[in-house]
Amino acid sequence: MEMTLRWFGEDFDSVSLKNIRQIPGVTGIVSTLYDTKPGEVWPLERIRNLKKTIEASGLRLAGIESVNIHDAIKAGLPERDKYIENYIKTLENLGEAGIDMICYNFMPVFDWTRSDLAKVLPDGSTVLSYDQALIDKINPDSIADQMNKKAQGFELPGWEPERMAQIKELFAIYETVTEEQLFDNLVYFLNKIMPTCEKYGIRMAIHPDDPAWPVFGLPRIINSEANITKLLEAVPNPLNGITFCTGSLGSNPENDLISTIYAVKGRIHFAHLRNIKYHGYQKFDEASHLSSDGSLDMVAIIKALRDSGFDSIIRPDHGRQIWDEISMPGYGLYDRALGVAYMNGIWETLEKVSN
Ligand SMILES: O=C(O)[C@@H](O)[C@@H](O)[C@H](O)[C@H](O)CO
Ligand SMILES: [Fe+2]
Numbered sequence: 004m005e006m007t008l009r010w011f012g013e014d015f016d017s018v019s020l021k022n023i024r025q026i027p028g029v030t031g032i033v034s035t036l037y038d039t040k041p042g043e044v045w046p047l048e049r050i051r052n053l054k055k056t057i058e059a060s061g062l063r064l065a066g067i068e069s070v071n072i073h074d075a076i077k078a079g080l081p082e083r084d085k086y087i088e089n090y091i092k093t094l095e096n097l098g099e100a101g102i103d104m105i106c107y108n109f110m111p112v113f114d115w116t117r118s119d120l121a122k123v124l125p126d127g128s129t130v131l132s133y134d135q136a137l138i139d140k141i142n143p144d145s146i147a148d149q150m151n152k153k154a155q156g157f158e159l160p161g162w163e164p165e166r167m168a169q170i171k172e173l174f175a176i177y178e179t180v181t182e183e184q185l186f187d188n189l190v191y192f193l194n195k196i197m198p199t200c201e202k203y204g205i206r207m208a209i210h211p212d213d214p215a216w217p218v219f220g221l222p223r224i225i226n227s228e229a230n231i232t233k234l235l236e237a238v239p240n241p242l243n244g245i246t247f248c249t250g251s252l253g254s255n256p257e258n259d260l261i262s263t264i265y266a267v268k269g270r271i272h273f274a275h276l277r278n279i280k281y282h283g284y285q286k287f288d289e290a291s292h293l294s295s296d297g298s299l300d301m302v303a304i305i306k307a308l309r310d311s312g313f314d315s316i317i318r319p320d321h322g323r324q325i326w327d328e329i330s331m332p333g334y335g336l337y338d339r340a341l342g343v344a345y346m347n348g349i350w351e352t353l354e355k356v357s358n
Contacts, residue, residue: 004350006343007031007065007318009334013056015158017330020060026340028347031065032057033318040163042073042086047096054100065316066104066273067097071161077111078176079188087195094196098203104316106246106273108210109189111221112173114161115213120153120332121324122288128323131333133214135285143219144170157331182222189224193238200242208244208272213251215258216285228263235270248275250289250320253299256281264307271313276301276346277320289321292342305349319343
């Protein structure tokens, strides 16, 4: 297991690599070229520079989160082959730079969605939260504005303003796309990129839909154990794997996280661990990582990962905002560092008691 932290790059993140290096047990960074747009080819030189910057701080670039997928690929538009070609070029450049794990998602239009980016808890900390009843009141055209307004001046991952400016057009291209077609488009994409992944040993780790149900009527396909195993079987190459995100998959209490860990054994290339607290149907807050603060049993989850032979990259997922820190919502230093310490403690304990 390698403990990592997500970092958005010097120009975008409030947290420094120096600070990250001081968290006990963190050796890796998952990062991205944050200013690239879906569909663009990532220049090799820029990837190498990112790697150099991270290595200069004594950490390693353990993987990329995310190389985002152009909507033409997701919607299966005629121009998708051009964008798949570009994606392959990016993979080649990442492979040349020695990167072997890539997180991505296949959610139409929106990446993760929340109804509140700073819900105040009784202890004064703030968390990201989701309430379907509130989302239902929002016009999809204005959700991006609302999210970005509450982002404390940071650009939110997956909510690029330029892309969101075209929200109506984006919705229009998915009007006729069914879940079956979206799934076929994903399989088509994966089959095209697998030879390049083979060449460089790149593990693709699809991130579950967040939340794990359709939002604004858009199709969603990576939201349950059945759908995830269906994908892994459709493209059986072991390099086709998943990001096991407890907060996303676990947003639906019907998803049995422990069962899924065993069902996809060997195919979890990246783990996002965070706790969430259910407040009712399709309503939850992101809690601190501690089991007793939320609804998920973090010890059971980490034990299942260990027992099923998981040996890849972990990161704490979104944290609360505490101690007056100003950061991109969910991505402050303090609460994620607490999450790391807690998860490392669980991992060490499991290791020692099992010997
Ligand atoms: O972990 C999450 O829920 C988010 O941070 C996503 O933005 C995630 O990084 C992407 O969906 C992965 O492509
Ligand atoms: Fe995640």
